Amino acid sequence: xxxxxxxxxxxxxxxxxxxxxxxxxxxxxxxxxxxxxxxxxxxxxxxxxxxxxxxxxxxxxxxxxxxxxxxxxxxxxxxxxxxxxxxxxxxxxxxxxxxxxxxxxxxxxxxxxxxxxxxxxxxxxxxxxxxxxxxxxxxxxxxxxxxxxxxxxxxxxxxxxxxxxxxxxxxxxxxxxxxxxxxxxxxxxxxxxxxxxxxxxxxxxxxxxxxxx
Numbered sequence: 001x002x003x004x005x006x007x008x009x010x011x012x013x014x015x016x017x018x019x020x021x022x023x024x025x026x027x028x029x030x031x032x033x034x035x036x037x038x039x040x041x042x043x044x045x046x047x048x049x050x051x052x053x054x055x056x057x058x059x060x061x062x063x064x065x066x067x068x069x070x071x072x073x074x075x076x077x078x079x080x081x082x083x084x085x086x087x088x089x090x091x092x093x094x095x096x097x098x099x100x101x102x103x104x105x106x107x108x109x110x111x112x113x114x115x116x117x118x119x120x121x122x123x124x125x126x127x128x129x130x131x132x133x134x135x136x137x138x139x140x141x142x143x144x145x146x147x148x149x150x151x152x153x154x155x156x157x158x159x160x161x162x163x164x165x166x167x168x169x170x171x172x173x174x175x176x177x178x179x180x181x182x183x184x185x186x187x188x189x190x191x192x193x194x195x196x197x198x199x200x201x202x203x204x205x206x207x208x209x210x211x212x213x
Contacts, residue, residue, distance in 0.1 A: 076115075133157060
């Protein structure tokens with residue numbers, strides 16, 4: 001009975017605090033996907049504002065990212081109750097009538113929350129980072145762990161943000177340890193570290209200029 005009460009309270013909290021944490025727009029600007037605390041990721045038509053599909057999960061959806069070509073999406077979910085954080089790969093159907101919620105791949109994450117997961121070069125890998133400070137590269141077909149950053153080069157506190165370059169050759173991470181780091185997307189070698197005076201909450205890379213934010 002106590003468990004049932006907890007479940008009811010949990011659903012009420014999610015109902016009234018369904019914060020939207022992230023969104024991504026397809027390369028042709030036709031669709032938008034967003035992740036939310038209400039345990040869903042929703043797919044929308046940008047032009048009409050029509051909701052096309054809802055992906056349902058058992059825990060909050062923290063981050064979303066369209067693949068190159070917009071045929072796939074990676075969605076991360078938070079640790080919740082007895083569930084660990086996870087990375088889900090979903091197929092994005094061209095025709096909304098053919099869309100399903102089935103996951104092509106589910107990668108169970110490490111302890112703590114995965115704050116970000118993005119597609120690597122040619123959609124062959126998935127790059128993730130989060131509360132345990134380690135950057136990881138996963139095989140996007142098998143889910144096998146290919147590489148992870150070592151303790152010396154890794155951030156010292158939670159990785160809050162992750163953004164890739166326009167050509168996908170490198171990516172930028174931001175952390176609560178007051179630094180941002182540039183990494184090679186294939187080898188995971190550290191290219192450069194930028195030290196700031198405050199924790200880094202978000203990072204971005206310009207698709208047109210040699211600028212980072």
